Amino acid sequence: MSIEFDAAIRLGGFTYDARFEARNEIVVLFGHSGAGKSVTLQAIAGLVRPERGRITVDGRPMFDSAAGIHVAPQARNVGYVVQELALFPHMTVAENVAFGIPKAIDRSSRTAELLDLLRIGDLANRKPSTLSGGQRQRVALARALARDANVLLLDEPFSALDDALRVTLRRELLRLRAELGLTIVFVTHDLREAHLLADRLAVFDDGRILQFAAREEVFRRPVSRRVAELTGTSNIFAATVIENRDGTAVLDVAGARFAASAPIAAMPGSGIDVAIRGERVNLRRPGEVANAFRAMLTEEFAFGSSHTLHFKPVDTGPEVEVEIASRPYEVLGVAAGQEWLIELPASDLHVMRRE
Amino acid sequence: MRTDRTALVTLLVLSAAFAAFFVLPFAGLAKRAIEDGKTWELARSGTAQAALWLSVWTSTVTLGPDDRFGTPVAYLLSRARFPGKAIVDAAIDLPIVLPPTVAGVALLTAFGRRGLVGEPIEAWTGQTFAFTTMAVIMAQVLVAAPFYVRAARSGFDSVDRRAEAVAYTLGASKTRTFFRIVLPQVRPAIMAGTVLCWARAMGELGATLIFAGNLEGTTQTMPLAIISAFEGSSLGLAGAIALSVMLLGVALGVLVVFRLVSNQETWQA
């Protein structure tokens, strides 16, 4: 079960060029709307014909510009769930699901099987217009699986649902993947959804993939300031390299010195960008701590399960945003106007080449 | 509170005035038809029966070409993008806005004995269109087609294109997708367009009078029989009223039955 994707597409004034792969996993295509995520799925499904490139599913070429191959969407056997689902409104749930089942297979038993798999057997004779959002979602998934596709393409499938339902359905999707061994390409612009579902993550921006890597790699080690921004890294600073030895660099950030893990070869004296996610920053009581600076709490926002705190340096060092879970927030007794030591752990302080 | 009442009263008064304007002419017609003892007899006269039958069957035949050719046109207009589409769009609506007499004259210039294609056709086959029932149908097809195409087109416009894309990925050919996914969703619009088209064909007068002529049994449809009666044919004014009431009854019957049927369908859906 694999997809290898490499394609260039021209759409009006928009040029698209991207490559990634998926092997028995969930690959999340993440980015703003219009970044090229949906067109990627359309190219895999055969609904859009790229100008150049090669797309294979399970090793079988679906598109190959050099060899002149463009397999019709009907012959690709990929399950495709479009945004807002596009259920067939004039058909019952069972008819929707049965539509894609090949003639050779006993349609009624296969339909029943799929409805059971998605736990919607009791909705078989209902029309889509009478279903709730979550029920429709399950119908769309069952329909996409009708041809026994090993590859599932999902375009923002949960965007119209409320939070609680999304949680349930994401769990459902993970169950399906485990039960059926699916390879899933999942499009979303929701950071939390991307984080929850992705084995690997492709960050799209303006028709390009900026970074394609394992989820934690992308979140913790973004390749550029742009990726860091897109993946919600709140602290991105300009810094100067003072020295760089054995993968550890000493940096000057707003007048303060910090050690940082440096996967790139940055010459002393050169300018780089450095990022650290808000939840990786440590709050310490005043004392002797390495890689830390003194700062005052200026603003705080409560989000229920977590708090976002804004700190201003007392003398040197950058302005920092800190995310802290509610429990430690209470235990520490954080309150406005207090002075704290802000620790930026060297292993989490990530150095990026400046663009 | 007071303003609300004033608004409501105004709304009711205006609606009532408007409704009266629509109802009164038909009430007048009905009153005359009832008072005039000969209505039933006139409605059963040979002229009236021949005209009604001719109108009903030619209008029904009109649906054939309008549906068969109108549906692909509507589909193309909904889906295809091509230069000059706006002009084609507008041109199709022309028969709606132009007086039907213009359509009649236009038909003559194309299919008349001295028309663009009428002349060569007569030279090759000896066949002419004027004064034939064929001409009646041609006139009706031309003036009624836009009503069908418009309705069908808006039906196609309302179908979710992504549903078609999904059908392709589920292995359905373009043909199967069209007949199983697109057409069923467009069916109510097509039905409505068909009824509108039929009703317009039933009411067609100007183009028929000019292009087809006016002869009982061949080209004299209900509207022609009515205008002839009004202009002094032997049926007279009483005949014009009797025929009008007949036409009104048939048209109303068809429209009501259609409403009932389509409401039931919506309810089932």
Add this chain to the structure above:
Amino acid sequence: MGRATVFFALLVGAALSACCGNGSDGAPGTIDGEITVFAASSLSEAFKEVGAAFEKANPGTEVTFSFAASSALAVQINEGAPADVFASADTAQMKNVVDQGNAEGSAVFTTNTPVVVVPKDGKAVATFADIAKPGIKLVLAGKDVPIGRYAREVLAKASGTGGVSPDFSDRVLANLKSEEANVRAVLAKIQLGEADAGVVYRTDIVAAAGDVRVIEIPAPYNVLAEYSIAVVPGSPNNATAAAFTAFVRSADGQAILEKYGFAAP
């Protein structure tokens, strides 16, 4: 009163003043103001000139016309259409209106003769007898339109007289392709070449000169179309209406009619 109510009142007011406007009529007995003349289609050109001459001779008058088949006009007048004068192409439709009390003092004011017309380049019909040939496309006005009735009278008169076969009329009517609403519609079908032959008034040819050819109906079979004119009683402008009918029958009026091919009664 809300703004919408005011609007509605204005709307009703406007409608009332529009439908019942009647401002320009002269005082009774004086010859001025506006009159409406309902006249047979065949009178179209001649009466427009007569009207202009009348207006010139009687400053302050204004004549408007409504031209249609006399039969249609008769129905409209009997239904209460606001006509001041009715000029019919025959005496039968005039009688229709007089009998209902909707016209008075009718008099024949001019005559016309039916002729056969064929398209200028039409070869199918060369003589009067040819209109009975099978396959000819013939158009006539409806049987209750004066010219339609005259045409049928001609056919009936011809059948069985002077060597013409008794079924002549039947054979001609078998060629009938359309019964037009008025004489001008018959003429149009011939001008367009759609039909091979039709029967119209001699006077109509003036309007279609160049497009059609005339085939005379032999005098023994022909009929004389007698046009009559009358005032519609209850006309608010009776004096002017009467003056107009008098003008039509005067030497000046007759001279104009003659110019268009009409003959004195």
